[in-house]
Amino acid sequence: MTRTQPLTTTQPVTMAQALNRALRDAMAADERVLMFGEDVGALGGVFRITDGLAAQFGPQRCFDTPLAEAGIVGFAVGMAMYGFRPVIEMQFDAFAYPAFEQVFSHVAKMGSRTAGRVRLPMVLRVPTGGGIGAVEHHADSGEAYYAHTAGLKVLTPSTPADAYHLLRAAIEDPDPVVVLEPKKLYWARGPLDAPAQPAGLGGAVVRRPGRDVTVVTYGVTVPLALEAADLAQAQDIDLEVVDLRALVPFDDETLVASVRRTGRCVVVHEAQGFAGMGAEIAARLQERCFHSLAAPVLRVTGLDVPYPAPRLEHHHRPDVARILQAIGRLQWDDQPDVHHLGGFPPSTPAPSSAAPMPDTRASVPAPAAPLMAPTPEPAARTDPPVTVGVSAVAR
Amino acid sequence: MERLKEAYRAMVLARRFDAQAMALAKQGRIAAYPSSLGQEACQISVAFALRPTDWLFPTYRDGNALLTRGIDPLDVLVPVRGYQHCGYDPYVHRCAPMATPLATQALHGAGLATAARCRGEDTVALVLLGDGATSEGDFHEALTFAGVFRAPVVFVIQNNQFAISVPRARQSAAPTLAHKGIGYGIAAEQADGNDVLAVLAVLDEAVAQAREGGGPRLVELHTYRMGPHTSTDDPGRYREAALTESWRRRDPIDRLAAYLRRHGGLDDAAQAGLDLDADALAATVRAGVATPPVVAPTEVIDHVYAAPPRSLAEQRAALVAELAASDVAERGTR
Numbered sequence: 122m123t124r125t126q127p128l129t130t131t132q133p134v135t136m137a138q139a140l141n142r143a144l145r146d147a148m149a150a151d152e153r154v155l156m157f158g159e160d161v162g163a164l165g166g167v168f169r170i171t172d173g174l175a176a177q178f179g180p181q182r183c184f185d186t187p188l189a190e191a192g193i194v195g196f197a198v199g200m201a202m203y204g205f206r207p208v209i210e211m212q213f214d215a216f217a218y219p220a221f222e223q224v225f226s227h228v229a230k231m232g233s234r235t236a237g238r239v240r241l242p243m244v245l246r247v248p249t250g251g252g253i254g255a256v257e258h259h260a261d262s263g264e265a266y267y268a269h270t271a272g273l274k275v276l277t278p279s280t281p282a283d284a285y286h287l288l289r290a291a292i293e294d295p296d297p298v299v300v301l302e303p304k305k306l307y308w309a310r311g312p313l314d315a316p317a318q319p320a321g322l323g324g325a326v327v328r329r330p331g332r333d334v335t336v337v338t339y340g341v342t343v344p345l346a347l348e349a350a351d352l353a354q355a356q357d358i359d360l361e362v363v364d365l366r367a368l369v370p371f372d373d374e375t376l377v378a379s380v381r382r383t384g385r386c387v388v389v390h391e392a393q394g395f396a397g398m399g400a401e402i403a404a405r406l407q408e409r410c411f412h413s414l415a416a417p418v419l420r421v422t423g424l425d426v427p428y429p430a431p432r433l434e435h436h437h438r439p440d441v442a443r444i445l446q447a448i449g450r451l452q453w454d455d456q457p458d459v460h461h462l463g464g465f466p467p468s469t470p471a472p473s474s475a476a477p478m479p480d481t482r483a484s485v486p487a488p489a490a491p492l493m494a495p496t497p498e499p500a501a502r503t504d505p506p507v508t509v510g511v512s513a514v515a516r
Numbered sequence: 517m518e519r520l521k522e523a524y525r526a527m528v529l530a531r532r533f534d535a536q537a538m539a540l541a542k543q544g545r546i547a548a549y550p551s552s553l554g555q556e557a558c559q560i561s562v563a564f565a566l567r568p569t570d571w572l573f574p575t576y577r578d579g580n581a582l583l584t585r586g587i588d589p590l591d592v593l594v595p596v597r598g599y600q601h602c603g604y605d606p607y608v609h610r611c612a613p614m615a616t617p618l619a620t621q622a623l624h625g626a627g628l629a630t631a632a633r634c635r636g637e638d639t640v641a642l643v644l645l646g647d648g649a650t651s652e653g654d655f656h657e658a659l660t661f662a663g664v665f666r667a668p669v670v671f672v673i674q675n676n677q678f679a680i681s682v683p684r685a686r687q688s689a690a691p692t693l694a695h696k697g698i699g700y701g702i703a704a705e706q707a708d709g710n711d712v713l714a715v716l717a718v719l720d721e722a723v724a725q726a727r728e729g730g731g732p733r734l735v736e737l738h739t740y741r742m743g744p745h746t747s748t749d750d751p752g753r754y755r756e757a758a759l760t761e762s763w764r765r766r767d768p769i770d771r772l773a774a775y776l777r778r779h780g781g782l783d784d785a786a787q788a789g790l791d792l793d794a795d796a797l798a799a800t801v802r803a804g805v806a807t808p809p810v811v812a813p814t815e816v817i818d819h820v821y822a823a824p825p826r827s828l829a830e831q832r833a834a835l836v837a838e839l840a841a842s843d844v845a846e847r848g849t850r
Contacts, residue, residue, distance in 0.1 A: 181634060187664055192623055192657030199627020202612070204635070219653070226617045227624070234601040234613050237819035272820050295822035370825030 133310035139281035140170045140246075140302065142313065143288040144208065148178050151206065154292055156183040158193055158210030158246075167212060168248055168307055190216060194223035194245070198231070201241040201297075208244040208292060214301075215258040217247050221266070228297045229272030244291045245299045249277070250341045250391050252305035252438055254431040260304075261428055262392035264340075267299045268368045268401070274322055275368040277301040279343035281311040283326075283366055290322055298322070303341035325372040327379065331361030334448055335379040337402055338389040339365040342439055346389055349444040358448060368398060376402070377409045384415040385451045389439050394422030416452035519564070520772065521781050523712050525790055526560040527769050530580035532794035533589055536801045537579070537596070541747035545805055546596040550577045554742030557712040557768035558674045560584045562642055565719035571632075573612045573625040573643040577674075581644065582611055589797065590804035599811045618649040622658030622671060626732070629662075629669040640726045641669040642719075648679025650696060651687045659700040662732035670722045671702075671734045674709060676741035681754035697734035709737030710768040713775075740766075813839060 134142070148154045156174055158166075162185040165172030174183040186193050190211060197207035211217035217224075224245065231241045251260030267275045274296055278284035284302070291298035328343060329350050336346045343364045350360035361379055365372065380386045386406055388399040399420035406418050421439045429437045450458050534551055541549035552559055555577075563584035566572060574581055579592045587604045594603025595614065602613035612628075615621035625643035632639035649655055650673060662669050673693050677684050690696055697704025707718040715737055722733040740763035744751050751760070776782035817824060817832045824832060 187657070187660045189657040189660060191654055192661045195620060195623025195654060195657065196627035196630070196661050199624040199629070199641075200631040201627075202606075202624065203628045203631035205631050222617060222654070223620060223623070227620055230601075231613075232819045232821065233816075235606055235819070236600050236602070236815065237822075238605045238607065239613075240822055274821075274825075371827050373827065 134281050134313050135308050135310050136278065136281045136284045136302070137168060137170055137307040139285040139311075139313050140288055141172055141174075143285045143292075144171060144174060145177065147208075147289055147292045148174065148182060151292075152182075153204060153206045154182075155200065155205050155207045156210070157186050157197075157207065159186060159188055159212045161185060161210050166210060168304070170246070170248075170302075170307075171210065190218075190220040191223050194220040194228060197243050198223065198227050198241060201243045202231075202239060206242045206244075206292060208246060211245060211247045213259050214247055214249045214261040214263055217245070217263065224267075224273070224299075225270050229270045232272060232296070240295050241297045242292075242295050243297050244288070245297070246288075247299060247301050248304045248307075249301040250303050250305060251428055251434050252341060252391070254434070255304075256431065257428065260431075260434065262301075262390070262423070264301055264368055264390075264392060265397045267301070268398060272297070273369060274298040275301065276322065276366060277303065277340040277368065278366065279303065279306060279328075279340055279364050281309070282313055283364075285313055287322075287366060294322060301340060305341050306344070309344070322367055322370060324367065325363050325365045325375040327361060327375070328364045329360065329362040331383065332359040333361075333383055334358065334385040334387060334451060335361045335363055335376070335383045336387050336389060336444065336448075337363045337365065337376060339368065339398075341391055342389045345439060345441055345444060349441045349448070352441060352445060353448060360448070371401075371405070373405060373409065376406065380406055380410045381413040384413050386410075386414070386418045387421060387444065387447045387451070388418060389421045389444055391423050391438055393425045394420050395425045397422060416450075417458065419447045419450060421447045517779065517781050519716075520713070520776060523557075523560055523564060523716065524769070524772050524776055524782065525793075526564070526584045527556040527712070527772065528790045529794055529797055530556045530560055530583060531769060532798050533583055533592075533801065534580060536798040537593060538743065538747055540802070540805055541596065546593060547598055548746040548748045549596050550579075550746045551743035552577050552580050552741070554763065554767065555674055555676055555709065555739045556580060557715050557772070558672070558709045558737045558739055561712060561715040561719050562644060562672060564716060565723045566640070566642055568610065569637070569639050570723070571610045571612065571625070571628055571639060571641045573621040573628075573641060574614050575618070575621070575644050575646060575649070576614045576616050577646065578614060578644050582609075582614070585609060585611055587611065589801050593801070593805070597805060597808070599809055600815075619645060619652035619654040619658065622649075623654055623661065625669050625671075626658050626662040626665070626667045629667040629726075629732075630665050633668055638727050639668070640723050641667070642723065643669060643671045645671060645673045646679060647673060647675040647677065647684050647687055647693060648682065649673075650693050651679075655696075659697070659702055659732070659734065663700040663702050666729075666731040668726040668729070669732045670719070670726050671732065672719070673734070673736045674739055675736055676739050678741055678745070678751075678755065680745040680749065681751075683755075692736055694734060694736040700734075702732050702734050703730075704734035704736070706736040706738065709739030710763075710766045710771065712768055712772050739768075 144156055156171055160167055161171040162175040193209050197209045200207050228241055231239050250262045267273050276287045278287045288300055291300050338346045346362045350362055353360050361383055363379055388402045390398055399422050403418040421443045423437045534553055537549045538551050540546045559580035562581050582592045583589055587609050591603035594600050606612055622643045625641040629641035675693055692706055694704040694706040707714040718735055722735055726733055814832055
């Protein structure tokens with residue numbers, strides 16, 4: 122990787138600043154790198170990720186396009202075919218959908234279609250996910266669509282340092298790369314010059330080593346997993362948090378090594394669960410770690426709903442309580458997990474698969490402390506839990 | 517006159533190539549083939565109008581444009597022969613892969629033309645489209661981008677009157693498809709697509725002004741798809757034979773032959789020589805199709821990424837092991 126100057130920032134920076142710095146450095150290092158999309162020029166992008174690039178590099182290298190996402194992607198394909206390395210911004214997750222045909226039928230397939238004669242070194246930056254109180258169509262998590270599409274690489278950072286290094290690596294990669302930028306973390310601060318491990322395409326990182334459970338996650342839910350790990354520690358449950366960073370290529374090695382050690386795994390992501398990344402991860406783990414697993418791999422995901430209105434989004438998004446609840450269901454007492462075994466109690470409305478569920482079946486012995494202590498009826502969730510104790514939510 | 521004689525030769529060869537491919541498709545020797553019978557004047561003219569340094573963005577029905585561009589006929593047919601999705605190196609011939617999703621390649625042409633201009637080159641991109649493709653969103657976006665960035669790109673619509681079975685009138689209420697250029701601030705014109713002199717004149721001018729910095733151009737060529745959509749189609753279900761007959765009287769090859777004969781550019785001996793060359797081309801195609809290439813099965817994996825990620829490398833190893841076990845590896849896929 123060519124850098125114009127060493128990364129000497131000692132002050133914590135936001136992820137937005139780190140991404141901006143990555144673009145700035147990449148454009149300075151390689152004049153073939155272009156940045157274009159909607160509002161990325163004079164405005165600097167609606168999230169200011171491209172702030173100052175047009176001024177520094179000129180309108181030939183950072184420029185606004187017509188408001189047409191398929192156009193942006195298709196135009197970038199043509200420019201990449203002719204020697205440029207376009208970085209394009211989709212502005213918002215759900216606004217990337219008009220470009221799907223270009224992404225799926227051309228960007229992802231060009232290598233296959235031309236027997237490897239044409240490569241498309243281009244980067245699609247997609248501000249992704251919810252948790253920022255945005256109106257509809259501004260909070261989708263579309264990683265499964267991209268990850269399902271052979272020919273793409275898919276990255277998603279959770280720290281400013283990773284955001285910098287992953288974006289630089291994406292720009293230098295010979296293949297098309299989708300970088301999903303968690304909007305909620307744009308303003309989270311962290312050091313820029315100290316990645317826990319070198320971020321590359323395909324390298325997961327252990328954010329927090331632990332003994333008892335592997336919590337696998339990526340992007341916006343990484344801080345949640347770390348928070349859950351702190352809370353679980355108080356209950357003497359030691360969580361290992363693995364941040365995938367790259368969904369494609371997938372780092373089986375790091376994940377398998379962790380799960381073979383801990384024997385238990387919970388996958389956390391904000392996207393709806395059905396046919397999502399969590400399903401792929403759970404399948405891969407049971408294929409590779411079956412004899413190491415003490416419990417089924419559980420998923421804590423968004424509900425299987427279109428992204429809700431902003432006042433209700435906290436009901437949809439995974440939170441620390443749901444992560445800890447899943448931890449509690451990992452068959453610590455060697456008893457079967459009743460969650461999927463029977464009907465729901467008639468007195469309570471059927472909760473969704475991810476919602477807290479009381480155990481009122483007399484036939485199932487009350488599990489032992491600490492994580493399986495009897496639980497009160499879950500109240501309707503109205504606000505994000507502020508403080509969560511493990512025993513209060515475990516079931 | 518010399519250029520028209522060359523054009524005539526190219527059209528005769530194109531028609532023979534198309535007829536041979538259609539016959540092979542009907543015999544089940546190649547996959548469903550999209551014939552361009554009747555569109556020869558359009559097909560050969562785009563190749564005639566471009567320099568070797570220019571780029572062509574064809575659709576699946578533009579095999580004769582590729583043939584005229586100089587691509588090996590057997591390579592042109594590779595997608596329907598079934599070994600790869602594109603049988604030629606796009607960088608060698610400056611031809612993008614034939615696009616099957618409609619109008620998507622128009623954006624690639626606009627982007628590549630802009631990239632070439634950014635590099636200070638005078639390269640022009642020529643994008644081929646059908647009448648149906650003008651209803652697609654990507655057509656609209658391509659003209660939008662080309663107009664805004666003044667890309668040196670020429671969009672050529674071969675209006676062959678039918679998008680599979682749906683007639684031109686069902687695609688747009690616009691009086692002509694060339695009218696669509698107005699909304700994007702793009703100069704547009706139309707020509708008789710079965711009159712090779714008109715087509716060459718219009719394309720020469722459009723390419724020249726794009727090369728000179730005049731911005732994009734939209735050209736509608738009125739022609740007719742004499743054959744079915746593909747070898748599996750049945751035009752009898754959706755169009756009158758009388759309509760097809762009326763277009764047969766405007767056949768582009770017959771018209772140019774008549775012109776050439778009247779002006780001393782063609783005689784029986786020259787025609788006989790051309791027919792022999794066309795027969796030789798057809799024989800080459802038949803022999804080539806009968807002699808399939810050996811393609812390593814691992815090619816389905818090897819080109820997806822510059823280097824396969826580990827999970828895909830594992831699948832490749834499994835495929836190799838599977839082939840070794842069934843002893844197919846040495847023979848390849850035939």
